[in-house]
Amino acid sequence: MREVAVVGIGVTEFGEKWETSFRNLFVEAGAMALEDANMSGDQIDEMFVGNMSAGRFVLQEHIGALIADYAGLVGNHIPATRTEAACASGGLAFRQAYTTVASGLNDIVIAGGVEKMTDVGGSVTTDALAGAADREWEGLVGATFPGLYAMIATDYMHRYGLTREQLAMVSVKNHANGAKNPIAQYRKEITVEDVIRSTRVADPLRLLDCSPVTDGAAAVILCPMEMARQFTDTPIRVLASAQACDTISLHDRRDISTLDATVAAGKRAYAQAGVTPKEIGMVEVHDCFTIAEICAIEDLGFCAKGEAGKLTEDGQTALGGSIPVNTSGGLKSCGHPVGATGIKQVAEIVAQLRGEAGARQVDAEIGMTHNVGGTGATVVCNILGV
């Protein structure tokens, strides 16, 4: 397998983008990535795009070809593939793209992700998102997606003594980071009190524990490391890309407060990259809910089980801490256009490792991403380095 680099990144502004469409969101991100890599579309050999539920959000399937067409990539009739694993759809696209470059099948590949969630009403959105969980054994009996994560939070708080305030601090920290990110949906700081007093969604989770509904797209361009300096002075190496699955239903897990797929994907990624958690300088984790960040920090090995609340309270996951988590603002503040999130995470690591992250810049030479589908039935972890 060849060494692979990321040579271009593009992320749209995240938010409620009434003025644009599903396809145009991606075109905007793709064009930014091409420009960033100083290349033209006809240099692309293949494309992978992550998307969860365009069938329900914009009544459109066949997303790979649609996106390739509107991004001007059909001239060479390249292969264009949509990958889907709910909220980990973008992570899958990145891993497939990485694999085809590493194997020598392709030289230059674009990996993207896109979701347009605000073209339908809130009840359709909520129901479509419930499609990430088990429709037959969870959705149809009334479990919403926040409801499932609320069960994880309840179990975790009971077993490990996490306080309501510590949980809120995840959101406060991510909003502090997002306030410094020009593409973030919610660029404002909040307090622990704001979180604790916000509307109850599914006890103990409140509105400000939950990532929002968001439109957005992201794209990154990969090529062999040996070609990378044709396109950029700051290629970022892909040290690992690993994926794992678990039971789709929460009730089938041996332990709902540990995501075994996170543990498995993390271990595989560390082994591929030949590093340990101690060597990771920053990490973008999948904080679809505040409790998800707490679990992820532990399941990826950054602290022992039960200690992530204290790590957060001590400021160790903030900018300047021992392991900055979600410098982008995470899903909570940056926003969570489902299919795009896994790619945006990679773009954030690349921007940081290049030293282009502006007010939210941290000092890191190796960064990691952690992208989760559903309540943990799919996890993709990538490790990148200078």
Added chain:
Amino acid sequence: MREVAVVGIGVTEFGEKWETSFRNLFVEAGAMALEDANMSGDQIDEMFVGNMSAGRFVLQEHIGALIADYAGLVGNHIPATRTEAACASGGLAFRQAYTTVASGLNDIVIAGGVEKMTDVGGSVTTDALAGAADREWEGLVGATFPGLYAMIATDYMHRYGLTREQLAMVSVKNHANGAKNPIAQYRKEITVEDVIRSTRVADPLRLLDCSPVTDGAAAVILCPMEMARQFTDTPIRVLASAQACDTISLHDRRDISTLDATVAAGKRAYAQAGVTPKEIGMVEVHDCFTIAEICAIEDLGFCAKGEAGKLTEDGQTALGGSIPVNTSGGLKSCGHPVGATGIKQVAEIVAQLRGEAGARQVDAEIGMTHNVGGTGATVVCNILGV
């Protein structure tokens, strides 16, 4: 890249499967494939599953993990990925699986496809299928999927003099083949008169020109050729797997009666396999409508443009002809559970090359598949040989 073989196949009966569910359909096909390969699920390294629109048909996304879970494959936390390109979703799954084995990333991979289309009403089905075309520039202005293929048929018949009878003969031949296939949805022979007198769907296409709405699943197991004889005495080699895209809208094509993505994917597949159309002994093409088979035969190089009607009329595409087309009964008679079709095509070639195709057995050493998404915005071609 390593040589890859198919060592196991499984296809459910196709039809209106009221008695089973989306997930159980796949489990049935997957279990058959494992049994056929004399292996257990814990030997699988990775899984790819093609599915077009479970989000709309059964309100379920996150298909890879769901299927891996219900197929008993989560114990090792393998990666499980859904691929989607409308009716070519299964073809994409096969190609990704092939790539990961050929590259050495994986040893044993399962590629599957599944669609459960009859759990919703007909109008939802039709609208979901229209998601394979361009929703904004085709669907929203009233173009149905049969309507788009009717435009191709009208253009083709006008330019090349194809007769209504010749078009019907595609369906008659495929029903004759399907009548010999135990898994086919419509196991009965029909006449040219039956086709011509059937209900008008979108002029000139009539009901018996159109593939049906179908539930079904298919799975195949791939491994390196050097391991294949551990699992089967009749491994079938994958000589090529190629994919191409084109504009999603018909009106953006330079010529609507030639599918440029078919031409591109076909040429790539021939080049990979080092063969010419003359060396192909049989082919499963994507006859979602009769006109699609006519175009495919020509675009893949089995005869010159405009001659596929005569080739069909002369019986050259029938069992025992010079190039048997759709020995399985094709999408028309065998049925078209969208995500499963691309995998079922591979399974048919494998069964034929093994000499296990019973009453529809043809004499071939090399076979080809042709799987189309939408009106030709995605095409996957595979070539397999003994």
